[in-house]
Amino acid sequence: MNVLTRLNNITAKTLFHTDSIGSYLEPIMQRIKPAWRTHWFRAQVLGHQLLRADVVQLELSPENAWPQAIAGQHVLLTVEINGRLMTRPFSISSAPDQSHSQYPKKRVIRLTIKTNIDGAFTATLLANIAAGGYVNLSAPQGEFTLSDSVLSQPSTSLWFVAAGSGITPFMAMLNQLALLPRQPKNPIELVYFAKVGEHLYVDELMALQQQLSLFTVKLLIRKHGHNLADALIDCTVKSQVLICGPSQFKDDVDQQLDAMKHPKAQRQAEFFQAPTFAQTAAGEQHVNLTQRGQQSQLVLAANDTLLSGLEQQGISANFGCRIGVCHQCQCVKKSGVVRNLHTGEISQPGEQLIQLCISQAVTPLELEL
Amino acid sequence: MNKNINFEQLATELDELKRQTLDQVGASDAAYIRKVIVWQRALEWGGRALLMLGFLHPVWWAIGVLSLASAKILDNMEIGHNVLHGQYDWMNDPHINSLQFDWDIACDGKSWQRIHNYEHHTYTNVIGKDRDFGYGLLRLSNDFSWRLKNLWQFITYIYLSVLFQWGVSYHELAAERVFMGKKKQGRASKVDASELKRRFFSKGGKQLCKDYLVFPLLAGPLFLWVLCGNLIANLLRNLWTSTIIFCGHFTSDVHTFSQAECENETQGQWYYRQVLGSSNIKGGKLFHILTGHLSFQIEHHLFPDLPSSRYQQVAPQVQAILSRHGIAYHTGPFLRQYSQVVKRILRYSFP
Secondary structure, three states: OOHHHHHHHHHHHHHHOOOOHHHHHHHHHHHHOOOOOOOOEEEEEEEEEEEEOOEEEEEEEEOOOOOOOOOOOEEEEEEEEOOEEEEEEEEEOOOOOOOOOOOOOOOOEEEEEEOOOOOOOOOOHHHHOOOOOEEEEOOOEOOOOOOHHHHOOOOOOEEEEEEHHHHHHHHHHHHHHHHOOOOOOOOEEEEEEOOOOOOOOHHHHHHHHHHOOOEEEEEEOHHHOOOHHHHOOOOOOOOEEEEEEEHHHHHHHHHHHHHOOOOHHHEEEEEEOOOOOOOOOOOEEEEEEEEOOEEEEEEEEOOOOHHHHHHHOOOOOOOOOOOOOOOOOEEEEEEOOEEEOOOOOEOOOOOEEEEHHHEEEOOOEEEEO | OOOOOOHHHHHHHHHHHHHHHHHHOOHHHHHHHHHHHHHHHHHHHHHHHHHOOOOOOHHHHHHHHHHHHHHHHHHHHHHHHHHHOOOOHHHOOOOOOOOOOOOOOOOOHHHHHHHHHHHHHHOOOEOOOOOOOOOOOOOOOOOOOOOHHHHHHHHHHHHHHHOHHHHHHHHHHHHOOOOOOOOOOOOOOOOOHHHHHHHHHHHHHHHHHHHHHHHHHHOHHHHHHHHHHHHHHHHHHHHHHHHHHHHHHOOOOOOOEOOHHHOOOOHHHHHHHHHHOOOOOEOOHHHHHHOOOHHHHHHHHHOOOOOHHHHHHHHHHHHHHHHHOOOOOOOOEHHHHHHHHHHHHHHOOOO
16 A cells, blocks of 8 residues: 555544545535546446347446556446446457547447346346446456467467357457557457347458458357357367357357367356356355455355354354344345345345345355455 | 234334335435535535634634534434444445444444444343443433432433533443443453454544544644534534434333343334334424434334435324324424433432
8 A cells, every 4th residue: 555545544534434535525526526436437428329129339438547458358337226336247349449430539448238127237227327427437357358479479379259248358359459550460260159130240240350361250050050069170279269158158168179179278268157046956055255355165055044154154244133123244245146034135146235144145145244 | 012912913014114115215315315425524614614714703613613513413313323224235335334434423333333233223122131221321210220329310411411422432341341340241242342442442532633633733823713613513413412312212201121021022022112112303304304313213213224314204104004003103392302301310310
């Protein structure tokens, strides 16, 4: 921590009872600059369009302080939905250096979001953002990016293997490669599985195929008999393979590549878990717990409250009334779904405060005590 | 406990009311608490600035004191009390939540949460369990045997009100017998004594340093003006919060309960006890905000984590449900409620 940060924190703690001067001023700043938050960057919504009935493309202009992303990274997008701040991760589908025809002077990023009518976040997203309005972004994060060392070895072919909305980080990478001053010398193969009529960015991919001489696109549909074995047949042990899609898809690709003796060291993957409500065989749920900076993996009985489950594992969590009144056992759920035993309500999958004494794990959880 | 009440039905109706009200909670409630915070900041800094204009005319200083006192009252009651209860946790705001928030009084927010949110709200008015009933200083019912010191307990009460923030701060340490007295048997403390001491001095020290050293020093030659202004603002806040809180639980109609009565209590019986253990104060909208909506003590005790922005709305519905079940709903104008408190303190000064 540098001296200025320390000074800020000490001043804020003594004079304002907050962790920083910014957090004391936040509600006032928000009157002047909507959605101004100390924890996050601000981005203005430039516009949004429906790419498909269930896919929204957001164009955002992040504030200047937002660190530049590397193609392939994702951000946490925070939107205030009916008074609640909700946060979800999304890949950036535009290249860092890509300029926008409509806003030549602004730094614009594009997020491509698959909506779900049952999702608390994506279902109401369009109703909660308006062009000109503001949302919040985290710094770009993730290591699903192209390494320079791969690009400096022209003999290494690049394989982009995508399924469904897993195409998004590849759109960023491909656009970035097209912007390079010199054409990349590596052959680039895109293997893109989707349902009939659900391939995204087809026109843009065709245009990229024109721009990048060594780039080939394969738009595949399982229903039409396309399969991974055929699609990956030309992949060699020296190829660098990047995989993005649902976790099941990633497992399938791994299995296929293992069978082809492709080394794991030459694979990168980013995958998303659809919120499954599955428990382990014995009615248990996995919990990833962070307590005072220490991480631990636990398996708790899924029909027990989280509080007594943790206690049975010898974890001493703070508690009070044990009936949901006093909020002493409040803790941060980083991710996962819980059931509120008082209301029967099923929670959001994102970060939230929960009461351990009246919460039950519905999916695997990440908790911070 | 009263056997003629259908507790199951009572619980169902109150649960349903809570559920319906929580369903409506949203953007307007978030905007409300942020607006109150903005007002608090404006009153605080307006007040601190005016304190330094006392040399132009003392009336500026006096307005400054009132402004700062109002800011401290808002911070303590409508913001602090309610945010620390977790009433606004659903907003997912990184600062406006019960884990992060701390307030502008001598008491460490975490200590208050243990004593108030847990003990007081779970065991409201259960003698021997809820130490907020008389704060271990005052005899307020015949459940306690009379002692000589009760003779001058009205003076003790005045002291407590004047130093209320320090009373609240010391409350947990007194219960844990950190400095003196014999530790009670069977009382498992969750935080050890040295940690309690450390937090007591750390938070209290910061408060003293801020109001009586840093801000006066920043005022330079106006050191004394600012110091006195801060002192009076803190005093006004102490008197106000103490008075409102005493009206919530120590009016003449308020019941007490024995530990045996509350064993194996159902949700309906718990609601019933919360109602009989509390009393409301009638008043206007601004009055309710300045009390942190503790003027709706009954509603607050039924639904401690319902956002304060909703108490005015649920009150008539709560009253209707209670009257259908023949349960008393204690309320009245401020002066009537407060005179009952004074009478109660005086009455139990004697055997």
